Amino acid sequence: MAPTYDEIRRAPKALLHDHLDGGLRPATVVELAAEIGHELPATDPAELGEWFTAAADSGSLERYLETFVHTVGVMQTASALHRVAAECALDLAADGVVYAEVRFAPEQHLTRGLTLPEVVEAVLAGFADGSAQAALAGRPIRIGTLLTAMRHAARSMEIAELSVRYRDAGVVGFDIAGAEAGYPPTRHLDAFEYLQRENFHFTIHAGEAFGLPSIWQAIQWCGADRLGHGVRIVDDIADRSLGRLAAYVRDKRIPLELCPSSNVQTGAAASIADHPIGLLRDLRFRVTVNTDNRLMSGTSMTREMALLVEAFGYGWAELQWFTVNAMKSAFIPFDERLALINEVIKPAYAKLIDRVDISS
Numbered sequence: 001m002a003p004t005y006d007e008i009r010r011a012p013k014a015l016l017h018d019h020l021d022g023g024l025r026p027a028t029v030v031e032l033a034a035e036i037g038h039e040l041p042a043t044d045p046a047e048l049g050e051w052f053t054a055a056a057d058s059g060s061l062e063r064y065l066e067t068f069v070h071t072v073g074v075m076q077t078a079s080a081l082h083r084v085a086a087e088c089a090l091d092l093a094a095d096g097v098v099y100a101e102v103r104f105a106p107e108q109h110l111t112r113g114l115t116l117p118e119v120v121e122a123v124l125a126g127f128a129d130g131s132a133q134a135a136l137a138g139r140p141i142r143i144g145t146l147l148t149a150m151r152h153a154a155r156s157m158e159i160a161e162l163s164v165r166y167r168d169a170g171v172v173g174f175d176i177a178g179a180e181a182g183y184p185p186t187r188h189l190d191a192f193e194y195l196q197r198e199n200f201h202f203t204i205h206a207g208e209a210f211g212l213p214s215i216w217q218a219i220q221w222c223g224a225d226r227l228g229h230g231v232r233i234v235d236d237i238a239d240r241s242l243g244r245l246a247a248y249v250r251d252k253r254i255p256l257e258l259c260p261s262s263n264v265q266t267g268a269a270a271s272i273a274d275h276p277i278g279l280l281r282d283l284r285f286r287v288t289v290n291t292d293n294r295l296m297s298g299t300s301m302t303r304e305m306a307l308l309v310e311a312f313g314y315g316w317a318e319l320q321w322f323t324v325n326a327m328k329s330a331f332i333p334f335d336e337r338l339a340l341i342n343e344v345i346k347p348a349y350a351k352l353i354d355r356v357d358i359s360s
């Protein structure tokens with residue numbers, strides 16, 4: 001008996017790669033845009049949602065990223081950032097996510113006069129509010145914030161320092177994102193070296209729209225703890241035989257933040273069934289499943305897992321493995337990760353696995 005959509009929604013899930021500005025509710029985009037006079041391609045929420053998924057279905061990361069002008073554009077005040085963050089916490093919790101790391105780029109939210117600290121504080125307060133409301137509704141969720149620097153820009157050191165400044169207030173890591181080709185991770189080496197000296201954590205978007213050199217730099221030059229996507233590591237695997245870089249990534253248990261639907265939209269994979277996640281799981285890489293941008297992909301953690309169940313025939317054991325992998329790879333302290341694994345995730349999946357065994 002394959003896990004059903006509704007069962008997957010109720011099972012606890014952990015999410016490491018989700019963009020705050022890629023997960024707004026369409027109705028919220030419409031309302032916030034009306035408040036500030038931002039022009040949208042559609043003003044009916046359902047139509048706007050469809051516009052986002054269709055426009056993001058472009059086969060190129062660069063064109064996919066163009067759609068963010070309409071989300072970032074309406075996230076320029078403290079109240080808008082607070083609302084979007086609170087709704088993000090509520091939506092993830094309603095989807096059964098018990099732990100999430102949500103990222104955004106503070107430097108993109110300054111056009112109406114906010115300062116970088118004001119941006120971060122508004123988002124942290126929104127996550128706190130949304131999480132508190134979710135807990136009251138019986139859906140507890142823990143959210144860690146990642147601050148992203150845009151790889152084409154030149155503010156990574158400033159954003160790295162901002163991340164460290166807010167490390168005890170909810171910021172658990174750092175990232176770089178944006179167009180990959182032409183903007184190698186080593187452009188930001190000073191920021192990564194600073195973060196290492198500060199004993200801080202970071203992931204790097206690498207191996208999504210560009211291949212092995214990007215992954216190699218992210219790990220061997222910059223010292224990334226995890227790979228955002230990293231899906232092109234398959235370019236170093238032939239007939240299940242691993243090249244030096246792929247072997248290093250697997251041996252060191254470097255987590256891959258795989259985002260199946262997003263990869264199909266940007267052309268990194270031809271379809272879900274063709275997505276390298278099947279091979280990478282078989283070869284026991286530290287694979288995690290993620291949403292990337294729920295609005296642009298019209299997706300959720302439940303939907304990503306359901307798509308994998310459908311395409312690869314996965315059952316509860318595999319879904320638990322992805323979830324525990326994500327929790328093991330999270331940037332919060334070890335004891336807190338262990339508590340979520342042992343007290344929340346494993347007991348819930350044990351019941352689901354038992355039930356399937358009895359009925360089959």
Ligand SMILES: O=c1[nH]cnc2c1ncn2[C@H]1C[C@H](O)[C@@H](CO)O1
Pocket residue numbers: 019020021022061065068072103104105108148177178179205208262292293
């Ligand atoms: O999948 C992605 N690859 C590279 N950059 C991305 C991806 N998804 C979102 N972004 C960019 C666009 C957002 O404005 C920014 C910060 O969340 O990160």
Ligand SMILES: [Zn+2]
Pocket residue numbers: 017019177205228292
């Ligand atoms: Zn991403």
